[in-house]
Amino acid sequence: QSALTQPRSVSGSPGQSVTISCTGTSSDVGVYKYVSWYQQHPGKAPKLMIYDVSKRPSGVPDRFSGSKSGNTASLTISGLQAADEADYYCCSYAGSYIFYVFGTGTKVTVL
């Protein structure tokens, strides 16, 4: 099972919006509504930002939103802030054999 495909990096100026794509297959992202997104600052553990494609955990700003179309899920960060500069990983449930597959990771840079 290959990792989900994410762009290596995206960047934006403070206040702008950026979108990170996460492309899988019809065996994972395309068939299940269980896509989650994690933010990881350097030297820190990943933090859940989005689950079930578009749900936000308590405490996560509404600047973070998720969506899915076909085999591709997306994370959008609106009103970009310096604190958003981090690595972001998607993850999809992939059925009862593979179970969970993570994305390749995207570095978000705030210019």
Place this chain on the structure above:
Amino acid sequence: QLQLQESGPGLVKPSETLSLTCTVSGGSISSSSDYWGWIRQPPGKGLEWIGSIYYSGDTYYNPSLKSRVTISVDTAKNQFSLGLSSVTAPDTGIYYCARLWAVRSNYFDPWGQGTLVTVSS
């Protein structure tokens, strides 16, 4: 507030078995709605799911690691453990434990702080 903490040796010799424990505090590992998982991250690379366990002992492993992985649970100590046999240099990385919400959902939250394991002689 649920917290998880990994512990174990930071250095393992090639061909030996990596053994880590995750201690859960602020909640019960026997919660009927919770599964528990291990995820690893090689230096400078992405995340890889290793496997998960339910408090009853039901386990689910990454097919690519299944032949070398054992995950167990100790409900009396509120801990679950990871064993990875026949390790080689590519097994070097940060190992995280996390709660897995797997009832009508699937995501990992919260995560432990992670522990670095180096495979070297």
